[in-house]
Amino acid sequence: MSGANIDNEVYIVGGGMTEFGRFDGEDQELAEQAMREALADCGITWNDVDFAVGGTNGETKPDNMVARMGLTGLPFITVKNGCATGGVALMTARNGLIAEGRDVAVVVGYDNHARGAFAASPARYGIGGWYGETGMMVTTSYFALKIKRYLHEQGIDERTLGYVSEKAFDYGSAHPLAWRRKPVSVEEALESDMINAPLTRFMFCSPDAGAVALVLARGKRAFELCENPIRLAAVELRGRRPGSFEVFSPWLSPGERTSPSIDAAKAAFDAAGITPDQVQVAQLQDTDSGAEIIHLGETGLCANGEQGAGYLNGDYKINGRLPVNTDGGCLANGEPVGASGLRQVHEVMRQLQGRALGQQVPNNPRIGFTHVYGAPGISACTVLVKEGANS
């Protein structure tokens, strides 16, 4: 590890995750299951936890999880930042541990969404009712408009979208907690029902149910709780600047494009003292197949435009240069919004510890990266390091 004071380092020492998919029950049942699994994973009980952070996009109150887990008097912070909720929860917990000198935190994210695409209210986003009434308040058309432009600018073949889907459902089919476990071929993905051109039915993730919890520990305590703790080398959150292309935008500014993902990824790499080419396993927000392509470029994990050849070469598959979304990502797991970002971190933690639930990245990867991105233009990225990697 770096020469920093270990008392200011935060590690992931345990994780728990429910199966993702349709769930016929209370979302907080899922959260409780994930939290109890995470505690058991590092051999502690709720009484050992000093601090907790929870996130959901639903109506329940995460801080009321204390009613299920135990009224120990611990501070429990609730966050709600859409698709970036998991990253924000993780950042809040890490900062709380360091700032307040606490030792052990639990982070939980959960949701249980109704079927179908999210229905968004224009008023909640400060847009007039006309935007929804004329059919433009639709997340899926935004994804299509964004990837259409990106593929055009970068000269990438639209068929690349089919390769993203094939990879996702291949890894989902190998993962015992994934929702979609049926492989889909490139041709099937490209030829299935068109939803918003160029994106077909097999190129979107759907809202579903699931929960993930992680146990974080600071300094030496981490090594008492876990044989191979994963250092949270960086977690950075950024918002949009002029020039970003966000969902529910009746207008865009001409000129240079920016992105909160570009900014958050760069900040995370800088804070960790690691460069994108050192990453050996990554999780990227893949709400649709196009998003994975865009986010590979925006995070710096590849050069913009390189993705077309990259997918053809299998660069982002389990045996490739940089395995991406090794649990099938959002495409195969669906997106319980509050849980999704923590699912990414859970998967990378297990990959770095050599105990992947699905396909394991070979050759002992030591450096991982995660990226969430969502409305109204925020992104959180983490750099995760298996100890000994950077010494």
Place this chain on the structure above:
Amino acid sequence: MSIQLVDASLFASTDPVALQGSACESCGAQVFPAASSCPMCAGVDVSTVALPTEGTVWSWTTQNFAPKAPFRTDEFHPFSIGYVDLGSVIVEGWLLHKTEWVIGEPVRLALAKAWTNDDGTVVHTYGFEAVS
């Protein structure tokens, strides 16, 4: 004669049709619809402006399924939406009369029927049509 519009504040005029945006006195940025402050430079000195009515397709897609409420239509048919580069600002809107487009294709602003109210009044929105 007045035309029923989805939101009159979107339009600087309807004959000829023009969209109304706002321009920042400090940085010059134009946005749509008109706003009371400038998101680009955080300035608060803005004034309304009629936006250019011709531009090129910046990106496009098709809406192949009927969106959930509050979407309104008399009868759903797949339609196109896109972003149109007007030079000073890129505006999102319907792309009219066809569902296959090319990025860079020239288009111009037009009024389009959105839905019919219970009393028979036709409500209009804006869209862009190919320049033939």
